[in-house]
Structure formats: structure tokens, C-alpha cells
Amino acid sequence: MDRVYNFSAGPATLPEEVLQRAREEMLDWHGSGMSVMEMSHRSKWFEEIIKQAEADLRELMNIPSNYKVLFLQGGAWTQFAMVPLNLMKKGKADYVNSGYWSKKAIGEARKFGKVNVVASSEDANFSYIPELYPETFSKDADYFYITTNNTIYGTRYTKLPDTGNVPLVADMSSNILSEVYDVTKFGLIFAGAQKNMGPAGVVVVIVREDLIAEVNPEVPTMLQYKVHAENNSLFNTPPCYSIYVCGLVFQWLKKLGGVPEMQKINEEKAKILYDFIDNSNMFKGTAKKEDRSLMNVTFITGNKDLDAKFVKEAEEHGLVNLKGHRSVGGMRASIYNAMPVEGVKKLVEFMKEFEARNKIEV
Amino acid sequence: MDRVYNFSAGPATLPEEVLQRAREEMLDWHGSGMSVMEMSHRSKWFEEIIKQAEADLRELMNIPSNYKVLFLQGGAWTQFAMVPLNLMKKGKADYVNSGYWSKKAIGEARKFGKVNVVASSEDANFSYIPELYPETFSKDADYFYITTNNTIYGTRYTKLPDTGNVPLVADMSSNILSEVYDVTKFGLIFAGAQKNMGPAGVVVVIVREDLIAEVNPEVPTMLQYKVHAENNSLFNTPPCYSIYVCGLVFQWLKKLGGVPEMQKINEEKAKILYDFIDNSNMFKGTAKKEDRSLMNVTFITGNKDLDAKFVKEAEEHGLVNLKGHRSVGGMRASIYNAMPVEGVKKLVEFMKEFEARNKIEV
Numbered sequence: 001m002d003r004v005y006n007f008s009a010g011p012a013t014l015p016e017e018v019l020q021r022a023r024e025e026m027l028d029w030h031g032s033g034m035s036v037m038e039m040s041h042r043s044k045w046f047e048e049i050i051k052q053a054e055a056d057l058r059e060l061m062n063i064p065s066n067y068k069v070l071f072l073q074g075g076a077w078t079q080f081a082m083v084p085l086n087l088m089k090k091g092k093a094d095y096v097n098s099g100y101w102s103k104k105a106i107g108e109a110r111k112f113g114k115v116n117v118v119a120s121s122e123d124a125n126f127s128y129i130p131e132l133y134p135e136t137f138s139k140d141a142d143y144f145y146i147t148t149n150n151t152i153y154g155t156r157y158t159k160l161p162d163t164g165n166v167p168l169v170a171d172m173s174s175n176i177l178s179e180v181y182d183v184t185k186f187g188l189i190f191a192g193a194q195k196n197m198g199p200a201g202v203v204v205v206i207v208r209e210d211l212i213a214e215v216n217p218e219v220p221t222m223l224q225y226k227v228h229a230e231n232n233s234l235f236n237t238p239p240c241y242s243i244y245v246c247g248l249v250f251q252w253l254k255k256l257g258g259v260p261e262m263q264k265i266n267e268e269k270a271k272i273l274y275d276f277i278d279n280s281n282m283f284k285g286t287a288k289k290e291d292r293s294l295m296n297v298t299f300i301t302g303n304k305d306l307d308a309k310f311v312k313e314a315e316e317h318g319l320v321n322l323k324g325h326r327s328v329g330g331m332r333a334s335i336y337n338a339m340p341v342e343g344v345k346k347l348v349e350f351m352k353e354f355e356a357r358n359k360i361e362v
Numbered sequence: 363m364d365r366v367y368n369f370s371a372g373p374a375t376l377p378e379e380v381l382q383r384a385r386e387e388m389l390d391w392h393g394s395g396m397s398v399m400e401m402s403h404r405s406k407w408f409e410e411i412i413k414q415a416e417a418d419l420r421e422l423m424n425i426p427s428n429y430k431v432l433f434l435q436g437g438a439w440t441q442f443a444m445v446p447l448n449l450m451k452k453g454k455a456d457y458v459n460s461g462y463w464s465k466k467a468i469g470e471a472r473k474f475g476k477v478n479v480v481a482s483s484e485d486a487n488f489s490y491i492p493e494l495y496p497e498t499f500s501k502d503a504d505y506f507y508i509t510t511n512n513t514i515y516g517t518r519y520t521k522l523p524d525t526g527n528v529p530l531v532a533d534m535s536s537n538i539l540s541e542v543y544d545v546t547k548f549g550l551i552f553a554g555a556q557k558n559m560g561p562a563g564v565v566v567v568i569v570r571e572d573l574i575a576e577v578n579p580e581v582p583t584m585l586q587y588k589v590h591a592e593n594n595s596l597f598n599t600p601p602c603y604s605i606y607v608c609g610l611v612f613q614w615l616k617k618l619g620g621v622p623e624m625q626k627i628n629e630e631k632a633k634i635l636y637d638f639i640d641n642s643n644m645f646k647g648t649a650k651k652e653d654r655s656l657m658n659v660t661f662i663t664g665n666k667d668l669d670a671k672f673v674k675e676a677e678e679h680g681l682v683n684l685k686g687h688r689s690v691g692g693m694r695a696s697i698y699n700a701m702p703v704e705g706v707k708k709l710v711e712f713m714k715e716f717e718a719r720n721k722i723e724v
Contacts (some may be wrong), residue, residue: 004395008402011602019389019397026385027378033366035381037561037607040370040683073435073563074584077598081582111580129476194599199399201563201601202437218473219444222436223582236439237556239563239601240373245399318395321402 002350009151009296009334010174011194018248018338036137036244041237049345050233050239053247060250060259061176062357063183063206068229070205076101076173078223079203080108083169086215086225087143087188088113094141094166099126099150100327101171109145115189116141124152128288132161142185144166151195152325154287154298154332160185165213170207175295176204177253178337179263187211195295196337197346198246201239253337262337263294269335269344270294276348282306282355286328300330310354319347368684371658371696372536373556380610380700398606403599411602412595415609417689422612422621423538424547425568430565430591433605438463440585441552441565442470445531448577448587449505449550450475456528457505460664461488461512462689463533471507478503485566487690488515490650494523505529505549511537513557514687516649516660516694518713522547529573537657538566539615540699541625549573557657560608563647564603615699624699625656631706632656638710644668644717649689662692669693672716681709 006013029036032045039046054069063069072078083105084093091113095106097120109115116138119130129150137144144163149156151174160168168189172331183189188207194200205225212225221227227235253262271314274292277283286298301307307330311323324332335344365662369376391398394407401408417429425431434440445467446455453475457468459482469479478500481492491512499506506525513536522530529549538553539555545551550569556562567587574587583589589597615624639645639661648660663669669692673685686694697706 002395003389006396006400008400008405011399011401011403013400014397016389019399023385023388026388027365033364033682034368037373037381038368038370039373039377041373041463041562043370043683073437073440073601074506074623075598078435078582078584081584085582091591108583192599199601199603200403200599201604218724220440220473220582220585221470222440222443236437237373237554237562239435239561239604241561241603242563242601277636320395321405 002318003336004318004320005339005355006320007333007335007339007347009195009325009332010192011336012198012336013338014198014245014250015249015338018245018252021248022245037163037241039240041234046240049244049247050238053243053250056247056250056254057204059181060077060253061181061206066209068207068209068212068225069121070207070225070228071233071238071246072203072205072228073201073239075192075200076171076190077104079171079205080105081112082119082223082225083143083145083188083190084112085219085223086212087167087169087215090140090142092116092138092141093143093145094118095137096120096130096132096147097122098129098147099157101150101151101173102145102147105145105147105171126150126155127286129155129157129291134162134164137161137163137166139166141166143169145169147171149293149295151296151334153328154293154296155291156295158291167208175293177259177262178295180259180265193242193246195334198249199242202242202246238357265341266294266337268334269339269341270297272332272341272344272348273335274298276351280351280355282358283351286330295334295336297333297335298324298328298330300324304305304329309358313354314347314350317350319350363681366680366682367701367708368682369644369695369697369701369709371557371687371694372554373562374696374698375700376560376607377611377614377700380607380614383610384607399603401602401604403596408602411606412600413608415605415612418612418616419566422615423543423545423568423612428571429545430571430574430587432569432587432590433595433600433608434565434567435563435601437534437562437565438552438554439466441533441567442467443474444585445505445507445552446471446474446587448574449529449531449582452502452504454478454503456480456500456506458482458494458508459484459491459511460491460517462514463512463535464507464509467507467509467533484645488512488517491517491519491653495672496524496526499525499528501528503528505531507531507542510534511655511657511660513696515690516647516655516658517579517653518655519654527569537655539624540628540657542621555608559695561604564604564608566608574700585644602611627703628656628697630661630698630700631703632659634703634706634710635659635695635697638713642713642717643711644720645713648692657696657698659695659697660686660690660692661707662686666691668720671720674711675716676712679712681712
């Protein structure tokens, strides 16, 4: 077996140790005589799995007890509707348009209330995080919405907006657990698992409980946070196996030293790649330097054919999924938590070698 | 490793051969160098996996080309809302109340339109399928809703109602692929995977495409069948790994001879168990004989302490999850497709031995 270095933006690479553990436990979890896939979600075993996953996530992110942690289905897209359906009580929210996913969230929210776009970086193809001026924020908004990391464009917020009493809501799908965040600064955080937590099919919601105390009963039951919170994510059959794998990832991360240690490694990985790009004559970063993501590194050669050649040859060297999103072009190296430093070093080595070999063409 | 016979009502036992294959492919799917959990849902590999799963399901159920096959998230509970949100165009539907899940579906549908309960078996704790009289059906209903198999009570429809031009909608969660159904008799079929198809976290929807051509744009995007149909279940990141495992189950079922062959085996398994129950002095079936499920066999001793003793001792013999649902009590043996005949024989052997050993107490 020959494992590749997988730079996919998501679903993304998982720690090999986690996959090995899942393989070992596939037919018999801890002497239960069955796979986690075969367990009743009401069994003592699965209860142990989901409770441990929640406890580990609480520990990793230092989540206060007045926040609920939910494991739901439907990905970020379902959250784009659930957030306004549950939180828009006065019918108005502020959104920052920092990329494709923010824009989708804005479109969805407009079905349910008034959306005020306080700032946008669409003028420069979302290559930066827009400056935010608190005097432009709506004082009577139900919440203020941001996307902490923009997967497609390789940008991230390096400081959070001060929204005062208006709860801050964050789509943290592509950088949850990658750097230290103070959860108390947020009203609600959600994140699809398939980048830094586990397999696709589960989305984690961390929400201050006072925000979900009341809900319009006409909202579909499955879209009510309150229902899931009251039932500890076991209102209906949850995506058990995906939650189990997330739990294994949380344990891996704890063993590694938790989020502060992970952040150091992520900063190191990003530095290796950005430093090389900044000193290269061939490769150029596409995101504004100050707003660069630690998770998604976007770059181009400036020549589409050369970009394509790079992606193809990298793949032949076991460095896969480096093609950039069609809206940015070029390349994107997603270096989530599970991407080892060695993978980034191998990528830089290959970039160096490719640059030397293709000098004439630039 | 000592695998048990797992009679759980769901999530339920999976074919051991499927789990072994999943284990083998865990770190490297078909030479891709990565786990299915790590694949982009837009990759050529995952496209192959989901297309093959759909093609196999179409073949197994003989699904005509004017029906869409969707792999969605949110389980049956989300379908309870999606069905009325998408199909209730005139605002009215007929429902049969044949158990806990039908009742939940009725409650959810009432949020979105007028529900006419045409028949109910609640008077006898849902121990039978109510007789249906076409003259009581609403001629102007948008659809007619049934639950083909009632997991908790161990009942199933042995003939489908003739609803004329009104589309028949079926929750087939607990008996899809267990017996031959003529898909053309239905407007829409849905089924959570976690009984006869795979792990929890994916729900299959089979829907006649003319029924989902139009949708109210105010419905949350993720709850619109049309959106998922137009994008071949890849509108957003689907629950990739769960779909992959379902695909392995479909291949296992094809190799075994398909649904007609599976039905024979299921009839044989159910007969072994029901025959024993009908001849026992200790155990009694709780469902009306003519409406007995092939998937969930419910029975009692008539003595709660003896029931508890049976469940406990069975577990010690590797026959697990036999406790009945709290609303029926006693025992329930769920003998889905993946339960081998041998497991049912072992159960009957144990029941026989238990009965002999506990004669005095009855």
C-alpha cells in the first residue's frame, strides 16, 4: 500500500493513526462483538462514544458549560438555513461577504429575514478579508455572521470583529481546531467535519444555550437546535460512525498536545510553504499576505498551462489534489491538521525541483 | 474476535463480508492511496462509488428511468418534513396511522398543510395494519402516505392500497430491499439506511421526477428534492463513507441473487421464528398474524420478569439487542437482510432451551 499526500480541500486527509484504529475496530469495537456501524444509537456503547467525543471537543476548545455541543447532519448548507430559522427573532442579521460560502449563507438567510451585508471583498475576487467598521454594524441585529477561514481563496480573519451585544456567528468549517479561539466570543460556531474533524456527514454546532431557548414551532423539527440540544444529539439516529471517527480525531489531537500545539505545527507548515512561495520566481500567492490562511494555501504561476503541468506532475509524485478552485485557478494546497509537516516539505521540494526544471518556460 | 448475533432494530447488523471489505480498503481504496473518507466528493473515485451504488440500487429494485434516486442526510425525520414541503401543492394529504413513525410523520406534515388520517390501528396499540377503504380516500390529496413496515410493532402491509391517481408515498426504512416491490406503484419511497442498507447518516429517496419539478423557493435549499436531483446528490458534500458502505451492501445483495432471493431467505427466517413462537407454550407473538413483519418479530412471555431474564440470558449467549420497544414490551428480534439464517436458528434453539428450563415459572 502506498499512501499519498492528499491536499484535498475537503473531504480531506485524516491522521493515518486514526484510520488504522478504525480499521482495527471495524468488526468488533472494544469487545462488543459488533462494528460501531451496527450499534444502536441508544446502546451503552454508542452513548459512551458520543459522550467521550463531546467531552474531548469541550476540552480541546475549552467550551464553557453554558454552550451546547451538537452533532448534526446536513453540513454547512443546512446551517445556512438553521442559523436564521433559529436565531433571527427580530428578523435581521449582519453578514460579511468574504467568499463563496459567505455568499451562499447570505442568499439562504434572505429567505428568512433581512440581511445587511456590512462588508465585502468581492471586488477583488475575495483575495482579502474586508476591513470592518463597528459603526456600520446594525445595533438591532439578531446576530453578526462571518466565515473564519475561506477555503477557496486562502484567507482567514486574524482578528475577530467586536460586535458588542450582538452574538457573533461563525462558519468555522475549514479551520476549527486549527488555532486557538475563545469560544466565549461567539454566540454560535458551526463546522462541517470533513476538513479538520472526520468524515463528511456530520456538522458540529457549538451554541450558547440562551440563544436557542425559544423556537418557532412551525420550523421543521429537524431544523430546531432546541430539539437536538434537549436530546443531546440523539433526537433521531445520528450519523454514528462519522461521530465515532471524529472522536478518534479528537483523541489524536489531545495526545498531540491539543489546539495550542496544533496551531504551532500549522504555523510551521504554513510558513514553510509561504516562505518558499514568497522567494520563488515562479510561484505567487493569491491572497493578501496579512489575511493568509493557515489551512488553504493558494498560489499560481501566472501561466495556465504551467499550472496544469504542475498539478499533473505533482500527482505523479504522490502529491495529489493540488488543483485550485475554478474561481481562483492555479493551485491550492490544503494543509489541514492531519497533513504532516513532512507532506508540506515534500511539496516544497517538488515545487523547487519543478521551478528549476521549468525555468525557461516562465 | 467473537462476533455476536445482533438483533438490533437499527442501526443494525451488517453483512460480515461488507465489514471485512471496508476494513481492507480503509487506508487505500483501489490503489487511490487514500481512504474513501478522505476523498473529495468531486473526485473521479467518489463519482465512481456513488454512480455504482445508484446503478446497483436501480438494478436491485428495478427502478424506472423516470424516477430519481437520491442519497440525502437527516434520516426519516427530515423526510417527514421534506415530503409535505415538496409534494403538498394543493395543501392536503392522506395518511395511515399504523404506528409510532406514521404518527410522527403526521405531526410533522400538519405544520405544512391539511392531513387527513384515513385509518388508524392505534386502538390496539398498532398490533395490526388497518383495513383501507378507497371510498374514504381524499380524491384531491397531493399524496397518500404509508409506512410499509412498522419496526416497533412488527407489522407490515401485505398489499398496497390502490390510490388511483394520488401518488403513494412510503416510508420503507425498515423493509426496503427485503421483499420485491413494484416501484411504479409509488410516487416516492424513502428509507433510512441503517436497517437494510448501511450505516446511519444516509437516507435514500426514490421519487418520480414529475412530482418534484416545481418547488416553493422559500423552502430551505437543502430540503428541496429538486436541488438534490439536479445535482445527482452532489449539491453539497454528501455522507460519502456511508454511501460507500451502502454500495458494498448492494453488491453483496446482488451477488446473493438480488431481492427475490433475499425475500425467500427472509421468509424462511421469519417462518422459523414464527413457527416456533406459534407452537411454544411460553412465547406469544404480539402482532396480528396476517400482518406480521418479515423484519421485526415481536413476542412476549406474558411475564415481565421472565422477559427480562430471557433478554439477559440471551445476551450472555451472544444473542444481543432482543429487548422490545418500551411501548410494546417483551422482546423484538430484528432479522434484517444481514441477519444470517444461522442467527435465527441459534435464537430459536436458545428459546427452546430457555422454555424447557423455565417451565415451572410460567
